[in-house]
Amino acid sequence: xxxxxxxxxxxxxxxxxxxxxxxxxxxxxxxxxxxxxxxxxxxxxxxxxxxxxxxxxxxxxxxxxxxxxxxxxxxxxxxxxxxxxxxxxxxxxxxxxxxxxxxxxxxxxxxxxxxxxxxxxxxxxxxxxxxxxxxxxxxxxxxxxxxxxxxxxxxxxxxxxxxxxxxxxxxxxxxxxxxxxxxxxxxxxxxxxxxxxxxxxxxxxxxxxxxxxxxxxxxxxxxxxxxxxxxxxxxxxxxxxxxxxxxxxxxxxxxxxxxxxxxxxxxxxxxxxxxxxxxxxxxxxxxxxxxxxxxxxxxxxxxxxxxxxxxxxxxxxxxxxxxxxxxxxxxxxxxxxxxxxxxxxxxxxxxxxxxxxxxxxxxxxxxxxxxxxxxxxxxxxxxxxxxxxxxxxxxxxxxxxxxxxxxxxxxxxxxxxxxxxxxxxxxxxxxxxxxxxxxxxxxxxxxxxxxxxxxxxxxxxxxxxxxxxxxxxxxxxxxxxxxxxxxxxxxxxxxxxxxxxxxxxxxxxxxxxxxxxxxxxxxxxxxxxxxxxxxxxxxxxxxxxxxxxxxxxxxxxxxxxxxxxxxxxxxxxxxxxxxxxxxxxxxxxxxxxxxxxxxxxxxxxxxxxxxxxxxxxxxxxxxxxxxxxxxxxxxxxxxxx
Ligand code: GUN
Ligand code: ZN
Numbered sequence: 001x002x003x004x005x006x007x008x009x010x011x012x013x014x015x016x017x018x019x020x021x022x023x024x025x026x027x028x029x030x031x032x033x034x035x036x037x038x039x040x041x042x043x044x045x046x047x048x049x050x051x052x053x054x055x056x057x058x059x060x061x062x063x064x065x066x067x068x069x070x071x072x073x074x075x076x077x078x079x080x081x082x083x084x085x086x087x088x089x090x091x092x093x094x095x096x097x098x099x100x101x102x103x104x105x106x107x108x109x110x111x112x113x114x115x116x117x118x119x120x121x122x123x124x125x126x127x128x129x130x131x132x133x134x135x136x137x138x139x140x141x142x143x144x145x146x147x148x149x150x151x152x153x154x155x156x157x158x159x160x161x162x163x164x165x166x167x168x169x170x171x172x173x174x175x176x177x178x179x180x181x182x183x184x185x186x187x188x189x190x191x192x193x194x195x196x197x198x199x200x201x202x203x204x205x206x207x208x209x210x211x212x213x214x215x216x217x218x219x220x221x222x223x224x225x226x227x228x229x230x231x232x233x234x235x236x237x238x239x240x241x242x243x244x245x246x247x248x249x250x251x252x253x254x255x256x257x258x259x260x261x262x263x264x265x266x267x268x269x270x271x272x273x274x275x276x277x278x279x280x281x282x283x284x285x286x287x288x289x290x291x292x293x294x295x296x297x298x299x300x301x302x303x304x305x306x307x308x309x310x311x312x313x314x315x316x317x318x319x320x321x322x323x324x325x326x327x328x329x330x331x332x333x334x335x336x337x338x339x340x341x342x343x344x345x346x347x348x349x350x351x352x353x354x355x356x357x358x359x360x361x362x363x364x365x366x367x368x369x370x371x372x373x374x375x376x377x378x379x380x381x382x383x384x385x386x387x388x389x390x391x392x393x394x395x396x397x398x399x400x401x402x403x404x405x406x407x408x409x410x411x412x413x414x415x416x417x418x419x420x421x422x423x424x425x426x427x428x429x430x431x432x433x434x435x436x437x438x439x440x441x442x443x444x445x446x447x448x449x450x451x452x453x454x455x456x457x458x459x460x461x462x463x464x465x466x467x468x469x470x471x472x473x474x475x476x477x478x479x480x481x482x483x484x485x486x487x488x489x490x491x492x493x494x495x496x497x498x499x500x501x502x503x504x505x506x507x508x509x510x511x512x513x514x515x516x517x518x519x520x521x522x523x524x525x526x527x528x529x530x531x532x533x534x535x536x537x538x539x540x541x542x543x544x545x546x547x548x549x550x551x552x553x554x555x556x557x558x559x560x561x562x563x564x565x566x567x568x569x570x571x572x573x574x575x576x577x578x579x580x581x582x583x584x585x586x587x588x589x590x591x592x593x594x595x596x597x598x599x600x601x602x603x604x605x606x607x608x609x610x611x612x613x614x615x616x617x618x619x620x621x622x623x624x625x626x627x628x629x630x631x632x633x634x635x636x637x638x639x640x641x
Contacts, residue, residue, distance in 0.1 A: 002219050002240075003629035004618065007597055008322045009373075010211070010238035010353040013314065016219050018084045018117050018157060021051070025219055026235045026313060028226060028306055029054040029086055031245035032079065034066050038248040038299045041081035048303050051083045054243045057111045057119070058090025058102065074115040086118040086159070086243075087111050091189070095125035104145040105152065112156050118185060121149040123161035126190040128199070135165040139174050150182040157184035161223065165190060166202050168209035175213030179625075185241070186214050187221035195225060200233075200339035207237045208346040217625030228259050228309035232326040233339060235313050238353070247302035251295045257302040259309060260332040265298070275304035320358035323372050327365040337368070344371030351376055353619050355598040357543040362443040364426065367452040374439045377596075378427050379460065384499045385431060385468060388492055392465055392473040393419035397426060397457070399447050403435040404489075410476055417483030419474065426453050428460035431468075432489075433496030436525070438543035490517050494526055498537065501545055501600070502556065502565070509559035510536050510552050546600065550638055553602040553610045563592040566604045567616070567623075567632050577603050578611040578637035585618060585626035593620045601632055612637040 002025075006013035014025040030044050032055045044050045055075075060066045070078050075085050089107045104122040111119035122145055124138040146160045160183030164171035178186060188210050194203045207222065214220065219240040225231075226244020234242065250257060254265040258273075271283040277300035278286070286294060316325040330340040343350070351373035362374060369375075393414035400406030403423045411421045411432050421432040426445050434440060445453075465473050494517055498507035513532035520527050520541070529537040529546075536552035539545070548556075556565055569577060573587035583603055595601055595616050603612040614634035618626055 001628050002217060002626075004622070004626070005629070006318055007353070007355060007617075008317045008320045008358070009236040009326075010350055011235045011317050011322050012238060012240060013317055014219065014240060016240070018052075019155075021082075021084050021117075023052045023084050025240040026231070026242070026310065026317075027052055027240070028231070028242040028244060028310055030247060030303065030306075031055070031226075031243055032081075033245075033248065034060050034079065035063060036248070037079075038251060038295060039303065041079040044303075045081055045083050048307055050307075052086060052117075052241075053079075053081060053083065054086040054088060055079065056090065056093070057087040057107060057114065057116065058093055060087075060114065061090075061107070061110050070114040076115060078114075084117045086185075087114075087116040087120060089120040089122045091120070091123050091125050091161070092192075094122075104148060108149045108152050108158075112152070112154060116156060118157040118159060119149070119153070120159040120187070121146045121161060123163060123189055126163040126165040128166050128190075128193050128197075128202070130165050132165075132167050132170065135163070135167055135170055139163050139170060143174070143177055146178065146181055146183065153182075159183065159185045159187050159221065161187045161189040162210050162214075163190050164206070164210075166194075166206060168205055171206055171209040172213040175210045177213075179213060179215035184218060185221055186210075186218050187223045187241075188239070189223045191222065192224035195227070195230065198333070198335035200230070200335045201342035204233075204237065204339045204342045204346070207234070207239065208343075208349055211238055212349065215625045216619075216622040217627060226306065227262070228257060228305050229261065229329060229332055229336065231306075231309050232313050232316070232322065232329045233336065233343075235317065236322050236326040237343070244302075244306060247306060248295075248299050251299035251302060254294065254298065256298055257305045259305065259329070265294075273301060275301050275308070277301040277304055319360060320355065321360060321363075323369075324363050324365060327368055330368070331366075340368045340371070344368070347371055347373060347376050351596070352621060353597065356596050357438045357545055357598050359542065360442075362439045364443070364445045364453075367450055370453065370456065375427060378439065381500050382429070382464065383467070384504055385434075385496060386499065386504070387420050387431070387468045387470060388433075388487070389418050389420050390469060390471045391417075391419045392422045392468075392470040393417075393476050393479050394461070394473055395421055395423045395476045397423060397445070397449070401435075401443075402441040403430065404432055407476075410479070413481075413483065414476070414479050415483075415487045415489065416485050417480045418485045419479055420470075421476075422461065422465070422473075424457045424461040426457055428457060429464040431496065433493045434500060436493070436544035437497050437500065438545055441544060442542075490519065490526055491515065494529055494539075497539070497544065498529075498546065502548075503560070505560045506556045506565065509555040512555070547635060548600040548602070548613045550610065550613060550636060553613045557602060557604065557608060557610050562604070562608050563590060565592055565595065565600070565602050566608070567591045567595070567601050568604050568606060568608075569611070571606060574605050574611050577634055580612065580634055580637040582630045582634050583612075583614065583632035585623065585629050585631040588623050588631050591616075591620045591623045595620055603632060603634065610638065 004012045016023045123142040160178040221241035222239040330336040354373035398406040423430045516530040518528040534551040537546040568589040614632040
């Protein structure tokens, strides 16, 4: 059973429970060659903290001593490993070395017999150079074999490997058909050649197309991905499990993994690594070690590089900053930069999963940052903006934020002259009313802009001026003096943010009749919106967005037809949810497909009566698949009123 506990980008942090043992994801499974055991499994578990590993059932079966022992005492005792053991089926070996004597039923049965936790179907490896016809035909065989394995699996969990070479439609279709089967993990197979050949942009297409068809309630394993340099990007795209054979294979060839690549010991000029394996050891000393000590030291070094990067990926994921880490990592190699640039083509898909707000500021790392969903979402929702006047005053980006503070006098002068201030920001146009809202005020850009961002900002601003219906626009230094128009900047802001966040229809319902704004005495910022005497919204100081109160939820439900902003829950859950308890995935009936993680949402019963408000945790695409875990974090239930 898999449960998502945190999220960022398309990344998930999760708990994967296998036979009473818990694997915290994202996780990397070191590959153990049962004939060699470069680093003993017990050490992998205790010293390095790997709570799951992967080994090869085909090698065990083909080695009489191992085979007999595995059948006699079981795999865990044979390897002396208490964690979760995944076994591969020999697909890779049969593909590489042309073994033909292998049968799916036999290898699945063997995996069961030796007590593997997660077994693997004998899938057919699809090479990137295969024709589409050849790929499609082999997928049919893989799918048939997966059906057979599901029927045989018993207590063993099963990997249903998604194949499809570089054909995105075949990947998506294979994933969708696997999603309908009784498998437990979704490995993405056939990607090793792409990674070996540094074809990372195609890897992005493969992962993203697979993700379109997948069952989001299952962990996704990127088969053969174990280099630390790819972990941040792969996690960002929603891969949960990885495996590395490289740590040991490279060690046997005297190659050391680092975050920016793999280097031959013979080519290295120094060994400036302070990992526990290398500490106190010079390059010469390492070179002079006997082969087996050197292999072990390098293998351990490689494992430390992996564990360190994985820990960092998790930290950034927890902090909601995984985009930044992935962008930084992708600058280590031009092929990875290609991958990051390719990811922008999947911006709309990413946007469905990316939280609408986070605690920290967005850091710009370069023009590729524009590919983040936050950019697209801001611009998409800008279509909801209604300009209060038909004249605009244009301002350049400023380092000071919010813009309203940096340009306090100029904004006031513009308003009095009947001009709406609009800043050409790196996100695109920002009308003054939206300047305190996430991600506009909560972002940091270099003070020396790059021409790509500047050009795009100007283009988007000019496009906006005509789409938003402005009849005239002047640069900020041409605003006429001495204007006397009256305006209520707070009310303009309060309404504009509500439209941006909830849409125009909902905002109209929220700002009905007489509206009173309660402001903070300390900061002067809007705190509460009272409409017709009822408290409908509160504004958060941190991200400048609203939390929805129960009365606000009732108004939206009466004004905007279902399923807008709703998560519908089963009758059984209603008493708990209206008492303020969180909504769990298994109680969700349906969900507005337009909602995004961390977005304000209205929990309704089956008859569309509002029972609580909260913030969405799972995405609409995940909801139907998740069997466990929180779906909506509930803030207040109707029984609080
Ligand atoms: N190991 C690396 N790639 C693959 C794959 O595509 N299938 C299986 N079963 N194992 C793999
Ligand atoms: Zn080291």
